[in-house]
Amino acid sequence: MTDASELSPTAPAPGLRQLFTGMLMVALSAFGGGLSAWSQRIIVEQRRWMSNEEFLTGLTVARLFPGPNQINMAVYVGTFFCGLPGALAALAGMLLVPFTLLMGVGLLYFQFHTLPALDRVLAGVVAAAAGMALSMGFKILDQYWKDPVALLLAVVTFVLMTFFHVRLVPLVLVAGPLAMAWYWPRRSHPSPPAGESP
């Protein structure tokens, strides 16, 4: 895959077991947050599996396609080296510890959530979590600020969901194609740098 002429010093391609343990390390390091930064540090800087460019391409693909970004990123890294088996190995490594832990938390929650003391603490935590949820839209608002059509689309989407209780699936199936038609790249201006030919 990579030959000696390549400038960036990359380590030999990982196998299924290395993919699993590598992603396990990413997941363990990111306890407390910063999953994206940790995966870059471990995959690009420590293990040298990928060049930074390849990693950033992965982030682009992971954000573009449906699915949680971090999980898509693990799938990208796994697929990059070993196809579908690699994707599953990376995914298992990424999820094993956090999901097991979450299941433990969940069992404790459903067992004990009726305790008044726990309910009181959770009422506070829920208020903070609601603030986090509220910030998600604002986080990506900046990039659409100069595009009135985008803002209109966002407002219509918001109003339909919040005040008319339109469900997600029909909304995306109708609004998605309309928005794609509007934003279909026009022939008139030259397309952005084509890069190397496919």
Add this chain to the structure above:
Amino acid sequence: MPPLLLAAAAEAASCTPMRLNDLGHLLQVMGTFLGLSLFSLGGGNTLLAEYHHLSVAEYCWLRPAQFADIYALAEAAPGPSSMIVGLLGMGAGWPEGPGWALLSAYGAEIAILLPSTLLMVVACLSWNRLRDSPWRVAFERGLGPITLGILFAVGVKILQTADTNAPGVVVSLLVCVLMLRTRMSPLWFMAVAGGLGAFGLINR
């Protein structure tokens, strides 16, 4: 029976929890999440309003306060917060006992991840062709604004579901601003707010 009680009884009847103690219903839970997987735009958070509708109004797996609790737990726990689907599955199976709850949790998580993972594998393998395709450009630019609108709707929905008293709403708004203006770990906000809840300053 007084009319008020009748109304309450009718409301309860309209939202009877699905029994999970046979395989058919477990498969129904999984089918629900399989069908939603490819609609998780913008990193998966766009699905939260739909999760709320399904688990609180349609299938009655959870009460609204429980949904808010579970959202907070998934945000606080380490790892991708999209693992909330595992907790929803657990809630669906809980009435049948912890064993079914775990089975349902794993089933739900696998179901939500499987279609998007398979699509992602195909996307990686054909990225060189996809990269310059007009479909890719239109998809990225067209779905972005829709994602933006959905995320705002999700934020409002979660705020409504949290349903805290006035100090709680102030904390929510403050956390929103801090999330945007600082790089502090949200775990701090949750810990402090949890303390405020323990002392009874925030309640619901």
